[in-house]
Amino acid sequence: MHSTDSADAPRKSAVVVDDTARSRDASRPGRLQGALFQSIGDAGRAELVERRLASAITGGHLRAGERLPSENDLARSFGVAPTTVRESLLALRSQGLVVTRRGRNGGSFVADSADPVAHARTALAATSRVALRDLGAHYAAITAACVRLAARRAVPSEVQQVRSRLGRLDESDLEQWRSTLDDAQIELVALSQSARLTREQMRLQAEMSPMLRLIDVDETSRRAQPVLLASVVDAVEAGDDHEAVAATERMVDAVINALIDLQSQSR
Amino acid sequence: MTTATSTSTAARAAAIVSQYFSAPIASLEATATLLGTELAASGNLGPLSSQQLDALVEPHALATVSLPDVHIYGAGFIAAVGLLTDERNHLSWWQGDDPKRLLLAAQSVNKEHIDYSELEWFRVPMETGRGHVAGPYVDYLCSDEYTITIAAPVHIDGTFVGVAGLDLLIDSVERQLLPKLAELGDKVTLVNSVGRVVISTDPRHATGDAVRGGALAELERTACEGVALEIIAE
Structure with missing residues (x-):
């Protein structure tokens, strides 16, 4: 699976150099610092x-x-x-x-x-089942934290906006279908009022979205998704944080199971 | 419970808030009018490209973000769908302490295809034809932070062509406005039009919380003139 953001990679490797350098040559930091702080x-x-x-x-x-x-x-x-x-x-x-x-x-x-779908197919085939489950666990944890807060903080008119976005889903255009579902998901978690959690959700959404296109092709999985998301939306609107979390877990389970099924069919 | 003290505190707090927002709002409204005129003029020369639009917007955006006294994080113009010849959607937007044009394609999370026409700061000015204060909300398109966006519609001969907007980070609003409200002595909470806490001198009232169902819900709210925010004084 490809990583969506590797901007901090060089910073991490610079830290590693720092550690080894210090332990090896702690008495002479001056000379090493020159190399250490050289432009990357x-x-x-x-x-x-x-x-x-x-x-x-x-x-x-x-x-x-x-x-x-x-x-x-x-x-x-x-x-x-x-x-x-x-x-x-x-x-x-x-x-x-x-x-x-x-x-x-x-x-x-x-x-x-x-062709992003071809890339997604290759990425899915190359991803282990344990990694997929772990991606699901990460996604569910962040989404659940968001909707728990959203259930306490959102006002009905804001939740209604998410619902009307879902109402514009158009099965005849799968690209529109996926971007509308992604937008609705982000709009819902942003109601948590947490910028950190929303940013994290966006990173995860960008990682998941290409693979979700693969299961969108299947009518049953495709139609299940907005229904599952709508039940999260309903719980948020009702201010029921426990149900919002439970509905999120059902939604993520269904998606990860569909991906694993797809993976085992093509093997 | 409304006492004479809390009433006068609320009025003074509301005046402080109005004063804080007045310069950015005035600047934005002037920009919206000017942009309408300039866009109409360049439209007479032929269809408009995103590059031409950016050149028109940049001086206004940079002037807005460098206003004194109020820390403005970002400003610019968001084109209505179909305005430009070369891009369906376009954000002509400058942000950051060293303001740079926002380039969605270069962001780590891809936002190029987010449909902004439904987002409050775009939708409300488009539908009402009037300026709007949106938020606080998590702005996942531009600032990536907890933000208030003030937006005004831009028209050419009565036709809506987009919105001029500016972003204030709640982080800055808290730093700049909270000390002034704290000087009033009483507990003062600033809420938006849907009853969400923007900032409060009472540390128990968290930014982002809804007042509904809580202790603040029953208290009187005092409107802040010129900006759709309200004060609750305890």
């Missing part, structure tokens, strides 16, 4: 930018044919040099994820061949 360099950064864009494309968050922001915009936003962005785009091009067109309407675009 743009080489590692290009790879980070590449990984972040790659996971956005394979996750289906940037769609086939979509134009990427300009190199300068990306550079400014990531806080790296334009040459670093160019380097990462070159790598993405060689992976076949991005194409570059010249001319007046030129720029970098997500390759038409970049």
